[in-house]
Structure formats: C-alpha cells, structure tokens
Amino acid sequence: MNETFVLELFPEYKIILLLFKNVRNAAALKEKAKNGSIDGALLNPAMVVDPLQILVAVNKAIHLQKVGKMKTRTLNAEIIFNLSPTNNISEAFRRFGMSDRDSQVLVILTDDGSCTSNSQEVVSNVEGQQVPLSELSQLTEITKVKKVSKTLNQYTYILKLIAFHLLERSVQIHFNLRYNTVITCSLIRNQVNTSKKTPIVSTLGVGDPDRS
Amino acid sequence: MPARGLPSSSRPRDNFERSISSSAMCQCPLMTQLHPHLKLHQRILRCWCKDTPAFAMEEEAENCSRLRTRAYVDSLSLMKQGAEARVYRGQFLGKAAIVKERFPKTYRHPILDEKLTHRRTAQEVRSILRCRKAGISAPVVYFVDYVSNCIYLEDIEQSTTVRDYIISIQQAGKDVSQLYGLSSKMGQLLARMHDEDVIHGDLTTSNILLRSPFDELNLVMIDFGLSFISALPEDKGVDLYVLEKAFLSTHPNTEEIFKALLKSYTTASNKSGPVIKKLDEVRLRGRKRSMVG
Numbered sequence: 001m002n003e004t005f006v007l008e009l010f011p012e013y014k015i016i017l018l019l020f021k022n023v024r025n026a027a028a029l030k031e032k033a034k035n036g037s038i039d040g041a042l043l044n045p046a047m048v049v050d051p052l053q054i055l056v057a058v059n060k061a062i063h064l065q066k067v068g069k070m071k072t073r074t075l076n077a078e079i080i081f082n083l084s085p086t087n088n089i090s091e092a093f094r095r096f097g098m099s100d101r102d103s104q105v106l107v108i109l110t111d112d113g114s115c116t117s118n119s120q121e122v123v124s125n126v127e128g129q130q131v132p133l134s135e136l137s138q139l140t141e142i143t144k145v146k147k148v149s150k151t152l153n154q155y156t157y158i159l160k161l162i163a164f165h166l167l168e169r170s171v172q173i174h175f176n177l178r179y180n181t182v183i184t185c186s187l188i189r190n191q192v193n194t195s196k197k198t199p200i201v202s203t204l205g206v207g208d209p210d211r212s
Numbered sequence: 213m214p215a216r217g218l219p220s221s222s223r224p225r226d227n228f229e230r231s232i233s234s235s236a237m238c239q240c241p242l243m244t245q246l247h248p249h250l251k252l253h254q255r256i257l258r259c260w261c262k263d264t265p266a267f268a269m270e271e272e273a274e275n276c277s278r279l280r281t282r283a284y285v286d287s288l289s290l291m292k293q294g295a296e297a298r299v300y301r302g303q304f305l306g307k308a309a310i311v312k313e314r315f316p317k318t319y320r321h322p323i324l325d326e327k328l329t330h331r332r333t334a335q336e337v338r339s340i341l342r343c344r345k346a347g348i349s350a351p352v353v354y355f356v357d358y359v360s361n362c363i364y365l366e367d368i369e370q371s372t373t374v375r376d377y378i379i380s381i382q383q384a385g386k387d388v389s390q391l392y393g394l395s396s397k398m399g400q401l402l403a404r405m406h407d408e409d410v411i412h413g414d415l416t417t418s419n420i421l422l423r424s425p426f427d428e429l430n431l432v433m434i435d436f437g438l439s440f441i442s443a444l445p446e447d448k449g450v451d452l453y454v455l456e457k458a459f460l461s462t463h464p465n466t467e468e469i470f471k472a473l474l475k476s477y478t479t480a481s482n483k484s485g486p487v488i489k490k491l492d493e494v495r496l497r498g499r500k501r502s503m504v505g
C-alpha cells in the first residue's frame with residue numbers, strides 16, 4: 001500500500017507516500033515528528049490535490065538542501081514549506097502540516113539511506129487505517145485548498161482547477177526567493193477535459209478563463 | 213568590451229544586455245558601484261573574495277549540483293541546440309517534460325554572462341507564470357534550477373510549431389485559406405498576452421506551438437527568455453513588428469494571412485489602437501533605416 005516514487009534528478013532517494021484514515025493519535029505523531037523519532041513529513045491530505053504536487057515540493061527541497069539554500073532547518077520542514085503559497089513558515093505548517101485534531105495523515109518519507117524511519121515503523125506508530133494512495137482524491141478538501149489562495153475569489157473554476165491556481169500562485173510568491181517552482185497537475189487537465197464545462201478547459205488550454 | 217564570437221548584431225539581445233555591454237564597465241570587478249541598475253547577487257560579488265571557506269563549500273555544492281544536472285540532461289534526448297539554450301525532451305517527475313538549459317557563453321564576460329543567463333531564466337519563468345495566471349496557454353513549469361539555469365517544463369506532446377505547420381500546409385499545396393483561422397487565433401493569443409502587458413520579445417512562428425489535434429487550433433506560447441513586462445504601446449508595436457518580419461520572411465506569400473492576424477488582434481485587444489499606430493510608425497522607421505543603410 002506504500003507508494004514509492006523515484007526522482008529523476010535524485011535517483012538515490014526513495015520517496016515513500018503513506019496515507020492513513022481514522023487516525024486517533026495525531027498529536028502524539030506530531031510530537032514524534034518534532035523530536036525526530038519519526039523522520040518524515042506529516043501532511044494534511046486535505047491540502048493535496050495530486051501526488052505530483054508532493055513530488056514537485058520534494059524535488060525542490062532536495063535540490064535546495066544540496067546547494068545549501070533551504071529556507072527551513074530540515075528537509076521535512078522544507079517539503080511542507082514548499083507546498084505553501086506564502087513565505088511564512090508557521091503558516092505553511094498550520095495549513096499543509098498535519099494538525100493535532102486531524103483524523104487523516106499523509107506521511108512522506110524521503111530516504112537516501114540516511115532516513116532514520118522506515119515505512120513499517122511509521123505504520124506501527126500510526127493508530128489508524130492505512131489506505132491506498134489512490135484514495136487521496138477523496139480526502140482532498142477543495143474548500144480548504146481554495147481558502148489558502150487570495151487570488152481565487154475572482155475565478156469560478158471547478159474544484160480541482162482551483163487547486164491548480166493555488167499551486168501556480170505558490171510559485172509566484174516563492175519567486176522572490178530566487179528558487180522557484182510551479183506546480184500543476186496534468187491529471188487535472190485530463191479531468192477537466194473530460195468534463196463538459198468547456199470554459200474551464202480554456203484556463204488550461206485555450207480561450208478565456210471564466211471570471212465572475 | 214566588444215563581444216567575441218558571434219557578431220553582436222546577429223544575436224538576439226534585450227535592452228538589458230545592450231545597455232550593459234555597451235559600456236566599459238563590464239571589465240570592472242565592482243561594476244555594481246558603477247552601474248545603478250546592476251545589483252549583483254552576493255554570490256557573484258563573493259567571486260572576488262574566493263578564499264573564504266564558506267564560499268568554497270558553496271562552490272563545491274553548486275559544482276556537484278551542476279554535475280548531477282549534467283548527468284540527467286545527458287540522458288535525455290537533445291531536441292534543439294540553439295545559440296542561447298539547449299532543449300531536451302524526456303521524463304521528469306514521471307511526466308513528459310522539456311528541459312531548457314541555458315549554457316554559459318564564452319564570448320561574454322563571465323560575470324555579465326552569469327547575470328544575463330540568470331535573468332533570462334527568471335524572466336522566462338516569470339512570464340510563463342503571468343500568462344498562465346491570466347489563462348493564456350503556456351507550458352507548466354515543474355522546476356527551476358538557478359544553479360544550472362535549467363527550466364523543467366511540461367512537454368506539449370504531439371504538438372508542432374506554427375512554423376512547421378504553415379510550411380507543411382503550403383508544401384502540400386493545400387488550400388491556404390485554412391491558415392486564416394490559424395492566424396486569427398494567433399492574433400487573439402497575442403492580444404490577450406499584450407493586454408496582460410507581457411511583451412514576448414522574440415515572436416516568431418517557431419515560438420508558438422500548435423497542440424494536437426491541429427485542426428482545433430489550440431495554440432501555446434513558448435520561449436519567453438527575452439520577454440519583459442510593459443504597458444507601452446511602443447513595446448507592443450515592436451513585438452508585432454518583429455513577428456511580422458519573421459512571419460513574412462519565413463512564409464512567402466502570406467501577406468494577406470498576416471493581415472488577418474493583425475485584424476483579429478485589433479478586434480480582440482482592448483488597447484489595440486495605439487499599438488497598431490506604433491506598429492505603423494515602427495514599420496516606417498524600419499523602411500527608412502534600410503534605405504539609408
């Protein structure tokens with residue numbers, strides 16, 4: 001049930017994504033992540049639209065770590081920071097990190113051999129039910145994702161598309177930091193294209209965005 | 213400092229490059245002090261005090277990063293080797309991707325070169341984002357590496373350049389009237405881009421892609437390395453003039469088709485009046501210059 005990804009630029013790393021529902025010990029998990037006994041990034045899956053969003057954040061974090069340009073102290077923190085549209089680190093944690101009362105969590109392990117946690121350990125630490133990553137889309141809460149971006153009010157896109165704009169915005173802001181990444185999900189395009197709402201297709205491809 | 217290598221007139225340059233390479237200050241290590249527009253990055257300034265251990269470590273890390281990128285892009289297939297950049301095609305984050313690598317140019321002063329290359333990379337990303345935010349079609353940016361000056365973009369799969377498309381239609385001896393639809397789509401695209409104050413800076417039919425299936429005429433703007441943000445009708449007019457020159461010289465007997473482009477630009481843009489006026493002025497200037505020179 002663990003989904004493993006490999007980054008083309010950093011093939012020595014394994015990126016393992018573990019998704020849990022009905023989690024009862026979120027506060028304890030967070031504490032363990034803070035003190036280092038869980039060496040992973042604990043995310044709120046409600047804020048994740050597509051695994052690509054994670055991979056983009058992880059790829060950028062590893063790159064910045066390698067060249068000594070991280071904005072935070074640890075790789076895990078940097079991953080969470082990279083997901084956020086603003087430059088405020090505590091805000092990034094509040095919005096994209098798992099919080100004490102959450103009942104679901106997405107754990108990212110980034111392992112180049114030096115990671116001190118393995119997936120079994122994580123699984124045994126979580127009091128909850130592990131589910132396949134394919135269930136991620138059911139846990140995405142687009143209203144929450146939407147709230148994070150201030151630019152979104154002027155758009156009336158369908159749900160997934162809103163996340164798409166949020167992601168783009170995150171890059172806009174990070175731009176000032178010299179290192180910059182834009183995220184989008186081609187998955188989103190596929191979904192949009194299959195929908196009947198043509199004005200929405202247009203934001204990704206042709207035509208006018210549907211402004212309200 | 214006169215540029216070595218290519219004659220300066222044949223290379224595409226932006227105002228920034230023109231303004232800084234025209235003065236003697238390129239040779240001066242402290243050019244920041246001499247040129248108000250140049251605020252060099254600390255990193256570059258530190259080139260002048262290379263002995264510090266912190267610098268050595270940073271340099272080492274960056275060299276490692278460069279080697280890693282080199283190894284990766286060398287595993288991709290080289291699509292195009294241009295004067296400014298190499299374009300590769302392959303997989304990135306599991307998606308079909310294009311990697312555009314701007315490489316150092318030895319005919320420029322190294323510091324000036326680094327500054328320019330960095331700037332163009334940043335400019336390209338900035339304008340792509342601005343366009344995408346406004347709903348104008350441009351590739352997704354997956355990752356930007358300012359150490360190697362590489363941009364990782366969405367590959368517009370099965371697309372063709374407008375250039376190749378027009379040529380193929382003309383060569384097949386097909387009815388060129390179908391190109392009117394294409395050119396008016398181009399006019400709309402440019403109008404929307406200019407209405408967002410994005411000046412492309414290098415408009416040619418090679419820098420606009422046509423998505424597959426081609427007959428749907430979905431265009432994607434690419435190659436924003438020389439772009440900049442400006443609301444001036446003059447800048448927009450010059451942008452159109454550059455395209456006109458390129459269009460008519462690449463595609464013979466397309467005067468009427470290009471007129472259709474300008475017509476749809478005029479209809480689609482809120483601010484086309486002054487732009488077209490400037491275009492006419494620039495054309496006139498161009499003609500005068502060619503009569504003198």
Ligand SMILES: Nc1ncnc2c1ncn2[C@@H]1O[C@H](COP(=O)(O)OP(=O)(O)O)[C@@H](O)[C@H]1O
Pocket residue numbers: 291292293294295296297298299310312351365366367368369371373418419421434435436437
């Ligand atoms: N995102 C993309 N998807 C598909 N093809 C692309 C993409 N970007 C560039 N290309 C192809 O690569 C060529 C060169 O890219 P471009 O960005 O124009 O570089 P250059 O500055 O060297 O002209 C384009 O003409 C096009 O054929």
Ligand SMILES: [Mg+2]
Pocket residue numbers: 418419435
């Ligand atoms: Mg080009």
